[in-house]
Amino acid sequence: MKNLSERDQKYLWHPLTQHQTAAPRLGIVKAKDALIWDEDGNSYIDGIASWYTAMYGHCNSYITDAITAQMKQLDFVMFSGFTHEPAIKLSEQLIEILPSNQRKIFFNDNGSTAIEAGIKMALQYHHNLGERRDTLIAFENGFHGDTFGAMSASGLSSYNGPFEDFLLKVERIPVPQEDTIDEVLSKLDYILNNNSCAAFVFEPLVQGAAGMKFHSAKGLDALIQKCQENNVITIADEVMTGFGKTGKNFASDYLINNPDIICLSKALTAAMFPLSITSCSQKVYDAFLSESVAKGFFHAHTFSAHPIGCTAALAGLELLNSDDIVERRAYIEKAHQRFVLQIEKHPKVKEARSFGVILAIDLTVEGNRYGSFRDMLYDFYMSEGVNLRPLGNTIYVLPPFVITNEQLERVYNVIERSLEIV
Template sequence: MKRLTDPVASEKISERDKKHLWHPLTQHKTHPEMLAIAKAKGAVLFDEDGKEYIDGIASWYTCMYGHCNPHILKKVGEQMQQLDQVVFSGFTHEPAVKLSEALIKILPENQQKLFFSDNGSTATEIGIKMALQYHFNTGEKRNVLLAFEEGFHGDTFGAMSVSGLSVYNGPFEDFFISVERIPVPTEENIVDILTQLKNRLEQNDVAGFIYEPLVQGAAAMKVHEANGLDQILALLKEHNVLTIADEVMTGFGKTGKYFASDHITTKPDIICLSKALTAGLVPMGLTTCTEKVYKAFYSDEIAKGLFHGHTYTANPLACAAALAAVELLQTKEIQDNIQNIMQWHQEFDAKIKDHPKVGTTRQLGVIYALDLDIQMERYGNLRDKLFKHFMDNGVFLRPLGNTIYILAPFIISKEQMEKIYLTIQSALEIV
């Protein structure tokens, strides 16, 4: 009997996509085409036509141990046979407990409690709520948050409020919570920042300060110095302002240490985590805090509890993926690979930094960025031209305006990284 072909299934995935799907960070009228990825392995993506692309940004800094990592797949597969999902309100399970025990060993030493959610934006949302409710529960009315200029913390309302990139936030700014911004610290401005902060803190209405430690990702991988940030954090702690480190992007080895906060003496009261937490396999967010923060919610009064919850909070499969990722992070192989990538970046920087079309370069850990010495729109035509050049050459990089950055998986080979470097060099000839 002749088998009938499904006419829908015979269409290309990229064509079927156009019928119903609305993609993030996309103006579909000007960018209607989506590339269909059929599979991925290690540091490589494969599209529906079989073409290969080196994943130079680890799919938004998530798949740091490579796509479809066998160790992580094995651990999650085993967990799928045991427990797939259960409500985390009133219940617990071993994957969540084991993950908490493993994370506490590598988190900054003052962190004691973990609150699960679904993604990076919710992780920061919860951190903001913790800071605001902490003061409410302790009898103080503090309703102002501090944040860095050009920071980015997510797309939910609290996270948008503390973010400083208007390209994302414009239509919603009339609805935000009260936020005041300060510049990132430099050797030149740190004295002025501290003076202004001391005067501002006298009003006693600042609840918390949220910051991306050392690297502002969405602001085009802008790097600031640890010493200045440390002075800001120390001053805020003197005034009982809760400090919230958004390590959604920087966490889990990307800065050369387990967490960017490990580079800084003054540790945060709250840490927000996601992305590489589950190695890119499944969504999960975590907000960790000190015992001091937790105790402000520990009460006979039900209303003093943190009434925030998600259906998939502490999903056992996500916990299994995260635990497997933490195990990999601590292996000698991954730590050696991190050092290798850092060295390769330094060697590339020595070759490229004096190129006439390169303005500035910077590196922290496995994060490398260069600014082209040319003005362009964040999502403009020249940026699109660069993106097309990279993809045509089998390299997946997403320029942020005139900034080209690399944040590849820890398992990337030297040959694959060399191809990324050569493609960036050739891109300089088309701008």
Template sequence: MSLSDRDSKHLWHPLTQHKLAGPAFPITRASGIYLWDEAGNSYIDAISSWYISMYGHCNPMITSAVAEQMLRMDQIVFSGFTHEPAIAMSEKLMALLPENQQKVFLSDNGSTSIEVAVKMALQYHFNRAEKRDLLMAFENGFHGDTFGAMSVSGLDVYNGPFSDFSLEVKRITPPNGSNNEQVLEDLKKYLATGRVAAFVFEPLVQGAAAMQLNDAAGLSSMIAACHAAGTLCIADEVMTGFGKTGTHFASEQLSELPDIICLSKALTAGLLPMGLTTCTQAVYDAFYSDQLADGFFHGHTYSANPLACAAAIAAMDLLVSEEIQQNIQKIIDSHREFDAEIKIHDAVASTRQCGVIYAIDLKKDIPRYGKERDAILQFFMDRGVYLRPLGNTIYIVPPFVIQQEELQKIYEVLREALVAFGA
């Protein structure tokens, strides 16, 4: 039996209606920027496997660090114990994060990092004897699939069946530069109620919302208004973190800093799952008490897994290296050059770029899921490039280690797709 046939017997895949979907595509090997199938065909991973494998698959520097750690310590309880990989990882991370971040709480993935942040924000006010039971988030935001993370997400395609079971959340239009004043006015109306515990947002780029951009100045004004009202600000940098927006973190491009930052995905360069939530000293101090009940009683079995911490340390070393920083700038420059050409194409409705993230909207209306979208995905695969369209939006988030020749191949396949699907 083929891998696809064996897969269909027992496996239930994410984001899949199995009655309508075709068989899962079997991948047998991954190395560098390439994936290989059973027949030996190779595919450029042009979205870094959901924005995580930014240094290429099976990067030897990262795999070696994890293999070495595996021989010393695999997994230990992190409640009451500590270890060198977690400590070293936190020290290295704090040197990169915005200067107001001081504490790190570790979990398992991006969704749990948001879950931690939401609980942290709600309990922060509870511990201070403040009744704040309302959350705010952007329209069409996506923050994960656990219940707290799902509550602050705004995409019904994922959350529709669970809308009656969510936390109370008010959604607000993201600032785009032309609507900043109106967005700020709308925000202040909610803040005036005194009920808003936290504002949760994806800084600069809303990933699942088809890479929609928000305005840094407008977002900074919103954060300032929240702080003036005593509302905590939670930056979901699960997608944007670790170099993708041109700076280490998107929050660095804001004039006002968030109180809490959520990270995962590229944190461990795709080798092992890990999430973390960082916060300011002021947030942490609200839990630091003689009262046991004021503590943050949240935990995950694999928190601070030593192997994942070792992967994160190696990944951060790569991020700050001269080679990777130069490569990031080369990708940014190449995207800009390609954009100057493609944005005037008859089939293109709009384009946008933030760092190495680049997106094209086709004029043709294509549903987010279904046969038309799957046909575009298959078109790319047939030409040796893995791109995963979000409806009529085709986006690129290439690994930082991609070479110009390979990047040009992605652009050429995109040109062909505009001809094939632009009508």
């Protein structure tokens, strides 16, 4: 019998992979807490929580018990014409912790489609009010997903290149830093005055795919205020930042001005189920209320509000602010801060930074997002039993909240040793 890696190559097409040159995929057979195991019995610390999803650890028994019970009672029912307890309860609990202006919950199935729904809501909001607005505003180097609306808002050519001629109209601004707020506001003013702007789409405070780049909460607040003064719908992409990763429930909690729309996925269901949410303010929702059916939001996903996914999310919410998880979040945050102080003076380190449980290290050595340098680092980490996925010359760590102190120290140690080979 061939192993998983060999069998994989016959039929499977993997994401973010050039199969002409890529090594065979590693067969994974088991996961628990902060560890994953391959088919040869080797274990790896999941230093990025499998793309920031398994924040409460893999195969968390509290969550698996909850979804097992749910699938024995109600596996699935379509969400058009029907409703059910898990969806209602999840909406009630999310509204309790989301920024105070959020009033309605719309279900999708992944991060890209959460953004896609948010963009469509914004465009139709203006249409329903009798205006035609055709321009999105977005940050340079942002990333929001791979469907066409989400891709339009994204600004990374490595993902968008072949599709640039087919995207929505987007005007881009730099992320604001403390010393560039006035400059960015001036650019935003120019865009607002020379375009018919429908929405501002942004990753609040942390640009993930750009290399875990941080920006100013004060500056973002000013941009949101300026957009809202011009009735431009503000859309916060909390797909990566949501659910405790920045130290608060949501990165938007650091802001004074609440976004009109918030998009959630990834850690929403603790990696147990593909589900996402686009929440919105009463103002946005009210623009879709009409005697005319055509003014309704005719956007749907077959598996919207899947009861099993909603149940996984509810169990995750119970854990999010539990004493044990809050304690672990605080420990990781302080440990990251200590490691930044320890490593930031290394001659191979250009910048080291942390925010909540997010740690990022930019190296002085240049490297492409996907290329030999990045692959060399990735292979080294895997050979040392640590799953990290560098973004070009940026090494980042975003571990499960349940990672042990010893495992976290091992991650730090492996990163330090990797600096000797670059």
